Amino acid sequence: MKIERQIDQIINENVTAITAGEESLESILARYPQMAGELRPRLEAAIWMGQGRLSLATRPGFICDSRKYLETQIRSMQPNSVWKRIAWRYTPQRWVFNVAAPILVLLLLALVMNSAVLTARLSIPGDPLYSTKLVIEDLQLAFTFDQVDKTNLQIQQSRERALEFVELVMEGKYEYLPIAAARMETEIIASLHALNNVAKNAPAVEMPLIANLRDTLSNEISMLNILKGTSPALAHPGIDLAIQVAQSGVLALR
Amino acid sequence: MPGRLDKDHELIKKAQRGDSHAFGDLYESHAPAIFRYLYAHLDSQMDAEDLTGEVFLKAWQSLPKYTERGVPFLAFLFRIARNALVDYYRQNNRLETKDPQDMDGYTADGVSEPIEVVGSQMEHQQILRILRKLRPDYQSVLTLRFISALSPDETAQVMNRSVGAIRVLQHRALAALREEMDKSG
Numbered sequence: 001m002k003i004e005r006q007i008d009q010i011i012n013e014n015v016t017a018i019t020a021g022e023e024s025l026e027s028i029l030a031r032y033p034q035m036a037g038e039l040r041p042r043l044e045a046a047i048w049m050g051q052g053r054l055s056l057a058t059r060p061g062f063i064c065d066s067r068k069y070l071e072t073q074i075r076s077m078q079p080n081s082v083w084k085r086i087a088w089r090y091t092p093q094r095w096v097f098n099v100a101a102p103i104l105v106l107l108l109l110a111l112v113m114n115s116a117v118l119t120a121r122l123s124i125p126g127d128p129l130y131s132t133k134l135v136i137e138d139l140q141l142a143f144t145f146d147q148v149d150k151t152n153l154q155i156q157q158s159r160e161r162a163l164e165f166v167e168l169v170m171e172g173k174y175e176y177l178p179i180a181a182a183r184m185e186t187e188i189i190a191s192l193h194a195l196n197n198v199a200k201n202a203p204a205v206e207m208p209l210i211a212n213l214r215d216t217l218s219n220e221i222s223m224l225n226i227l228k229g230t231s232p233a234l235a236h237p238g239i240d241l242a243i244q245v246a247q248s249g250v251l252a253l254r
Numbered sequence: 255m256p257g258r259l260d261k262d263h264e265l266i267k268k269a270q271r272g273d274s275h276a277f278g279d280l281y282e283s284h285a286p287a288i289f290r291y292l293y294a295h296l297d298s299q300m301d302a303e304d305l306t307g308e309v310f311l312k313a314w315q316s317l318p319k320y321t322e323r324g325v326p327f328l329a330f331l332f333r334i335a336r337n338a339l340v341d342y343y344r345q346n347n348r349l350e351t352k353d354p355q356d357m358d359g360y361t362a363d364g365v366s367e368p369i370e371v372v373g374s375q376m377e378h379q380q381i382l383r384i385l386r387k388l389r390p391d392y393q394s395v396l397t398l399r400f401i402s403a404l405s406p407d408e409t410a411q412v413m414n415r416s417v418g419a420i421r422v423l424q425h426r427a428l429a430a431l432r433e434e435m436d437k438s439g
Contacts, residue, residue: 004421004425005421015400048435049381052400056293062289065432068283071274071278141314
C-alpha cells in the first residue's frame with residue numbers, strides 16, 4: 001500500500017477521535033512508529049483543520065430559516081401552466097431520448113421479426129425455423145376469409161410442400177422424405193376439402209381452381225419422376241411415396 | 255453512505271417532479287457542508303450564507319438536466335459552489351480572472367472585514383489566513399476533505415481527478431499546511 005493511502009486511512013480513522021479527546025496524537029504515533037516522521041506533521045495539520053471545522057459551522061437556526069426562504073423562492077419560480085411544467089421537467093435532450101428510444105426499439109424489433117420470417121419462409125423440414133414457417137402458413141389461412149382465396153392458398157401450400165420435398169432430395173436429407181410426403185398428402189387433402197366447399201358455395205369459380213390443382217399435381221408428378229431418375233436408390237422409396245400421393249390427388253380430382 | 259445516497263435518490267426524483275419540500279430536505283442535509291466550504295473561502299459569514307442559498311437555487315434550476323449517472327448529487331452541488339465562488343470573486347474584484355478549473359486561486363490580499371473578537375470568528379480568520387497562503391488546489395482538497403468532510407471519492411469527483419491523485423494531493427497539502435502553521439506560529 002502506498003504511504004499516501006496509509007496515512008490517509010490513519011487520518012480518516014483517528015482525527016475525529018483525537019478532536020473529541022478520545023485519543024491523543026502521541027498514542028496514534030506510537031501505534032505507527034515506522035511512519036511517525038511522515039505522519040506527525042500531517043496528523044497535526046488534519047487535527048487543526050478538524051478543530052477549525054467547528055468554527056465554520058452555520059449559526060443556530062440558519063438552516064431552518066433559510067430552508068423556508070429557499071422553498072418560498074422555488075415556489076415563486078415554479079411554472080404555472082401545465083405546458084411550462086412539462087417543459088421544465090423535460091429538457092430537449094430528454095424529449096429526444098424519450099421519443100427516439102421507443103422508435104429505435106420498435107425498428108429493431110421489426111428488423112429482427114422480418115429477418116426471422118424471411119429465414120422461416122426459406123426453411124425446409126429439419127431446419128430450426130421450419131415450425132415457424134408452418135405457424136405463419138396456418139395464420140395466413142386463419143386470416144383468409146374468402147373461400148376462393150383460401151383454396152388458392154391451400155393449393156399454393158401444397159406446391160410449397162412439393163418444392164420442400166425436392167429440396168430435401170437434393171440436399172440428401174432422405175430421412176425426412178416420408179414425413180415430407182405425409183405433409184404433401186395432408187395439404188392435398190386440405191386442398192380437395194377446400195375445393196368441395198367452393199363447389200357448394202360458389203360453383204362458378206370451381207373449374208379454374210380444379211384446373212389449378214390438377215396442373216400443380218401433374219407438374220409435381222413429372223418433377224418427382226425426373227428427380228427419381230437423377231437421385232440415388234436410397235431416395236427412391238420416399239420419392240415413390242410422394243408420386244403415389246400426388247397421383248391419388250389427381251385421381252380424387254377426377 | 256448508501257443510506258444517504260438512497261434517500262438523496264428519492265428526494266432528487268421528487269424534486270425533479272417539482273416538489274419543493276423534497277428539495278428543502280436535500281437542502282437541509284447538504285447545506286451545512288456547502289456552507290462550511292464557502293465560509294472557509296470567504297471573510298464574511300453573511301456572504302457565505304447568501305452564496306449557500308444561491309448555490310441551491312442554481313442547483314434547483316439545473317435539476318431537470320441533472321442525471322445521477324454522471325456525478326453524485328453532493329459532487330454536483332460542490333461543483334456549483336466552486337463556480338459560485340469564482341463568480342463571487344470576479345464580481346468583487348478580489349480575484350484575477352481565472353479558469354473555473356483553477357477555482358479558489360484568490361490571493362492573500364483579500365481585505366478582511368473588521369471582526370468581533372469572538373473565539374470562533376478568530377479561528378475562522380486564522381484558518382482563512384493560513385489557507386490563503388497555500389496553493390489553490392491544496393486549499394480545495396483540504397477544505398473539501400476536512401472542512402466539508404467529503405470522502406476521497408467525493409472529493410475526486412468534485413475536483414475532476416482520480417482518487418489516487420486526490421490522496422497524493424492531500425498528502426502534500428497537509429505537509430504544506432503544517433509548514434504554514436509553523437511559520438504563522
